[in-house]
Amino acid sequence: xxxxxxxxxxxxxxxxxxxxxxxxxxxxxxxxxxxxxxxxxxxxxxxxxxxxxxxxxxxxxxxxxxxxxxxxxxxxxxxxxxxxxxxxxxxxxxxxxxxxxxxxxxxxxxxxxxxxxxxxxxxxxxxxxxxxxxxxxxxxxxxxxxxxxxxxxxxxxxxxxxxxxxxxxxxxxxxxxxxxxxxxxxxxxxxxxxxxxxxxxxxxxxxxxxxxxxxxxxxxxxxxxxxxxxxxxxxxxxxxxxxxxxxxxxxxxxxxxxxxxxxxxxxxxxxxxxxxxxxxxxxxxxxxxxxxxxxxxxxxxxxxxxxxxxxxxxxxxxxxxxxxxxxxxxxxxxxxxxxxxxxxxxxxxxxxxxxxxxxxxxxxxxxxxxxxxxxxxxxxxxxxxxxxxxxxxxxxxxxxxxxxxxxxxxxxxxxxxxxxxxxxxxxxxxxxxxxxxx
Ligand code: 5AD
Ligand code: SF4
Numbered sequence: 001x002x003x004x005x006x007x008x009x010x011x012x013x014x015x016x017x018x019x020x021x022x023x024x025x026x027x028x029x030x031x032x033x034x035x036x037x038x039x040x041x042x043x044x045x046x047x048x049x050x051x052x053x054x055x056x057x058x059x060x061x062x063x064x065x066x067x068x069x070x071x072x073x074x075x076x077x078x079x080x081x082x083x084x085x086x087x088x089x090x091x092x093x094x095x096x097x098x099x100x101x102x103x104x105x106x107x108x109x110x111x112x113x114x115x116x117x118x119x120x121x122x123x124x125x126x127x128x129x130x131x132x133x134x135x136x137x138x139x140x141x142x143x144x145x146x147x148x149x150x151x152x153x154x155x156x157x158x159x160x161x162x163x164x165x166x167x168x169x170x171x172x173x174x175x176x177x178x179x180x181x182x183x184x185x186x187x188x189x190x191x192x193x194x195x196x197x198x199x200x201x202x203x204x205x206x207x208x209x210x211x212x213x214x215x216x217x218x219x220x221x222x223x224x225x226x227x228x229x230x231x232x233x234x235x236x237x238x239x240x241x242x243x244x245x246x247x248x249x250x251x252x253x254x255x256x257x258x259x260x261x262x263x264x265x266x267x268x269x270x271x272x273x274x275x276x277x278x279x280x281x282x283x284x285x286x287x288x289x290x291x292x293x294x295x296x297x298x299x300x301x302x303x304x305x306x307x308x309x310x311x312x313x314x315x316x317x318x319x320x321x322x323x324x325x326x327x328x329x330x331x332x333x334x335x336x337x338x339x340x341x342x343x344x345x346x347x348x349x350x351x352x353x354x355x356x357x358x359x360x361x362x363x364x365x366x367x368x369x370x371x372x373x374x375x376x377x378x379x380x381x382x383x384x385x386x387x388x389x390x391x392x393x394x395x396x397x398x399x400x401x402x403x404x405x406x407x408x409x410x411x412x413x414x415x416x417x418x419x420x421x422x423x424x425x426x427x428x429x430x431x432x433x434x435x436x437x438x
Contacts, residue, residue, distance in 0.1 A: 002041030003031045011048025017148040019046050024138030042074045047081035051334040062093040069095040080167035100124030103169035105134040128170045145417030147191045152198035160273045160341040176211040187225035200235040214242035221252035230254045239284045248292045256401045260300035264319030265312035296400035301330040304353030306344035317363050365429050372427040379423050384414045408436035
């Protein structure tokens with residue numbers, strides 16, 4: 001087998017960052033990355049199974065790979081579909097040699113040696129048994145300015161609709177020391193933005209007992225060279241007031257909290273096993289709104305969960321208005337294997353779910369139109385992310401995670417990763433337009 005690899009990644013930021021760590025581990029073992037699967041000795045597919053018959057898509061994609069077999073190539077399936085389907089993958093796609101879920105990546109070096117020795121059916125499928133996180137010094141980071149750090153893996157919440165507790169294993173946090181060491185190394189390497197990751201990032205529990213999540217946030221925000229710290233995704237159940245206090249106290253902590261509510265109806269929340277009510281959630285929102293800084297709020301929503309009525313949907317719509325989110329990610333409920341909700345009748349047709357989704361998206365658009373309009377005339381600092389050369393605009397991101405397309409009178413455009421002050425001149429429901437301050 002030639003020591004070259006090709007990797008394709010699907011799913012959330014955790015998966016994207018896992019791939020950065022997998023790539024770093026492979027490179028450390030003498031593998032070179034190639035951009036074309038035809039040139040690769042090892043093809044890896046890092047999968048997601050959160051919604052929409054994801055496993056079928058994986059098998060479809062594996063079928064396409066089939067044409068490449070017989071050229072001495074090896075195939076590996078990683079991530080959530082690997083964990084969920086396990087050895088069934090070997091039955092359906094016998095040319096696959098390695099199947100591993102994220103809870104087993106710490107064994108990758110050993111699995112790679114076995115692969116090189118010609119072993120055929122290698123599995124890494126410990127799920128809820130492991131206490132170990134996947135840490136490596138060799139992370140192939142794709143962005144030189146903004147870097148991810150996973151501080152907690154897995155999930156112990158068991159929401160009725162969700163595969164994650166089964167695919168990513170039980171919650172396990174890294175020590176605050178190892179997180180801070182990594183953040184410091186990143187700051188030294190020139191990163192100015194750090195994004196802390198976890199399925200429930202704020203459920204973080206330092207195994208050494210030294211720091212709370214809010215203290216860890218604050219400590220990272222105070223590192224020399226770090227100008228922005230983000231964290232995602234927070235679970236309302238573990239959202240404590242000291243997180244808001246930390247944001248107020250430490251300028252580098254970004255003015256943004258992603259706090260998925262999933263539904264505005266207490267009855268649906270109960271059926272989803274979210275362990276909070278509408279009012280309980282809104283109390284956390286009131287803490288965030290009482291902050292000295294203007295903290296932007298975003299959410300995930302599921303429509304069409306089993307038993308959801310038109311009244312429940314209306315409750316969600318009014319919650320969107322009450323909170324005034326700056327963005328929502330709304331999904332049609334999709335039954336997932338092994339989850340408790342699979343036993344509940346998925347009685348709403350796809351048409352009904354699609355129509356309900358549209359109702360929410362239409363209402364949300366109006367909320368965002370108003371929210372974004374409020375920024376016109378404001379001056380803000382942006383991190384430069386790229387350029388829209390056709391329009392002669394620079395693309396930047398605000399601390400609130402809003403996209404601002406701006407022009408500048410400077411002959412030389414600001415570099416990606418640099419910070420620029422901009423005055424907002426125009427707004428849309430999803431982005432702002434501005435001019436660089438001189
Ligand atoms: N169906 C639809 N959406 C889902 N999500 C998680 N599981 C499902 C499912 N079975 C959504 C939730 C979660 C986001 C990452 O994906 O809104 O917050
Ligand atoms: Fe997809 Fe969830 Fe796995 Fe992320 S954790 S890759 S969203 S199934």
